[in-house]
Amino acid sequence: MPRMAQFILTLIVGLALLTWAASGVVQTTAREWFERDVSSRAQLVLVGASQSLANAWYGDPKDIEKQLTDLARDERVMGAAACDADLNPRSSTPGFPEEFSCWAVGSRVRAADPNEYDVGRFQEWSTIANLPTGRLHVSASPVTSQGQDLGFVILLHDLSYIERREAQARTFLLVAFGFLAVMALGVPMFVARWARYGWSAELRSMLRGGGKQKREFQPILSDVRELVGRMANDREDMPGQWTAERLKQTLNRHLHGEKVMIVANREPYIHQRTSDGKIEVQHPASGLVTALEPVMRACSGVWIAHGNGSADRETVDRNDHVRVPPGEESYHIRRVWLTEEEEKGYYYGFSNEGLWPLCHVAHTRPIFRTEDWRHYQVVNQRFADTVCSEVDSDDPIVLVQDYHFALAPAMIRKRLPSATVIMFWHIPWPNAERMGICPWRNELLDGLLGSSIVGYHTQFHCNNFLDSIDRYLETRIDREQTAVVMRGHRTLVRPYPIALEWPVHWVETADSPKECRAQVWRDLGLKPNALLGVGVDRLDYTKGVEERLLAVELLLERHPQFRGIFSFAQLAAPSRTKIERYQNLNQVVEDLAARINQRFGHDGYQPIILLRSHHEPPEVFRFYRAADVCYVSSLHDGMNLVAKEFVAARTDLKGVLVLSEFTGAARELTEALIVNPYDLEASSNALAAALTMPAEEQLDRMRSMRSLLGQFNVYRWAGKMLVDAARLRNQERVAGRLSTRPTLGSKG
Incomplete structure (x- = not known):
């Protein structure tokens, strides 16, 4: 639950409890106050009427009735009655309740032991009575003449008006507390929103570099800057989602x-x-x-x-x-x-x-x-x-x-x-x-x-x-x-393990793998059921081209089912041809390919297709997308991007990569079939496993490798170096500033 909702709910419950307690206190206090007021009024009325009643006591009963009627003229007085000393009624107002007869009230008005006194046989008395019609205040006061009790007068006050006033007070209290609740909620919320808006606007202005740098904001600004710096660093370290645009932003x-x-x-x-x-x-x-x-x-x-x-x-x-x-x-x-x-x-x-x-x-x-x-x-x-x-x-x-x-x-x-x-x-x-x-x-x-x-x-x-x-x-x-x-x-x-752009430009502009396969099959004159392996290298002795061709030869020797079906296309770009070692390598590879073709070739079938020329990227990626297997057999290599290019080219999630353990790429593309290129038997077995690998396993391996290449692409590679360089520049600048500051005790 949001904190604001918790605050509002707590405030409402608190005000409700306060209102409930206050209404009870107000109701009890008001009732006691009204009852005391009625009792005082009744006593004053009876005392005031006592003398006139005494004068008319032995006269015409109608005079007494008239005086009682005058007493009951107040709308809050329900009735009045006069009783003699023997508890017999002298007179009463019309409709006087029988429950308060002279006998019923007289027993309470009479003194506890009247025989001990010559006078004062009656005393002041009052009570609250509950009738089906409502609550009444009953009071009685003696009527005396020359020190002798003549009788007593009963006065009934209707207390229903007190309940009406209690209800009015309760309503007023609820309205008042409701208003206070609204004000208690509304005013602070308005003030808080207004203050927050002003505070936020001022803080935003300072974060953007404008406005006066207020002292009270300095701790917050310091924390925000530290957090932003941490987030920026974390973002730079975060794998994935590196693009050319993000690299520009990083720069x-x-x-x-x-x-x-x-x-x-x-x-x-x-x-x-x-x-x-x-x-x-x-x-x-x-x-x-x-x-x-x-x-x-x-x-x-x-x-x-x-x-x-x-x-x-x-x-x-x-x-x-x-x-x-x-x-x-x-x-x-x-x-x-x-x-x-x-x-x-x-x-x-x-x-x-x-x-x-x-x-x-x-x-x-x-x-x-x-x-x-x-x-x-x-x-x-x-x-x-x-x-x-x-x-x-x-x-x-x-x-x-x-x-x-x-x-x-x-x-x-x-x-x-x-x-x-x-x-x-x-x-x-x-x-x-x-x-x-x-x-x-x-x-x-x-x-x-x-x-x-x-x-x-x-x-x-x-x-x-x-x-x-x-x-x-x-x-x-x-x-x-x-x-x-x-x-x-x-x-x-x-x-900084080097990588490829993602997605690769040449893949986005290439034909579909199916179309590429058809084109390569047509160009190489392959049978429809043929299987194709590919190697792409400069013609260099570190690339293990000789070992690669020897592994293909052993594959055809140990696995005759691939004869006449499997061909290996070696795209070999001439390199450093002015160096004798490279000239010799060129001849060795040519002779080796010719020997293998002579041994296993027949009827237009060539197991080794040696393509010694410069190949532009579109053609290279066409072979990548067409081949069933790519064999990278480097004897020693820093990374080898051919392995990564092959994986990047396989948008169809098909094909198998056989990769030398002596490449940097083998540390990353662990789902490839990793081999020791010097071990020709193991390498040939890996080629056989690649050519017979189920499509589902190919998909799983290729998907995993492509995910890694997408995350750790060349933009991240360059970005990491540039970010490290920027941090180093900042450190050197700070160190330079510190070194130019005067030391303690120096002059000037």
């Missing part, structure tokens, strides 16, 4: 809508000139681009990247800018130009022959060359200088992406000390012992510690990074807060 609320800058080697849109001379826009096969491009569409800003498309120079303005996406143009790409020698040393050499195999446990020996390291330094400095040329404030927000720019955070920090630099390392971080292989490990670690935040996909990689810092640099490590302090600068180390 505006926490970072005042400041421009976001991304530094990445890969650009999200590449302009290539085709063989017929036209310029086409390509989307690179990159998990980094898949994740970050929706964030830039939501937040706008500048994406600084290496321009390596054959038509990239032709499509930029004089400031090397181009607005993207085509047709939407919500942000800029700032292209940075590298010479062929710089690209070879920085990208192919140090980044992908050195750091890439160093960070991935895929049994490829890292190669470190001094010349490559010099180019790596030069290119990092060029990108840092480009950031500084693009900023419009001294504290910009810069998101540095991946292992290509390990030195850039410290370089940016040197030029822009107040900048918020978030470094996200998209690949695994090796353990401290393995990190020691790199001749320039200290420089790399020092460069990364120029960041405000260093992010990884998993806590395991965060721990490896902290262990490397602990082993090779002189710093203070806060293990509880997972932060590193070096030369007075504090760097947070946090896990």
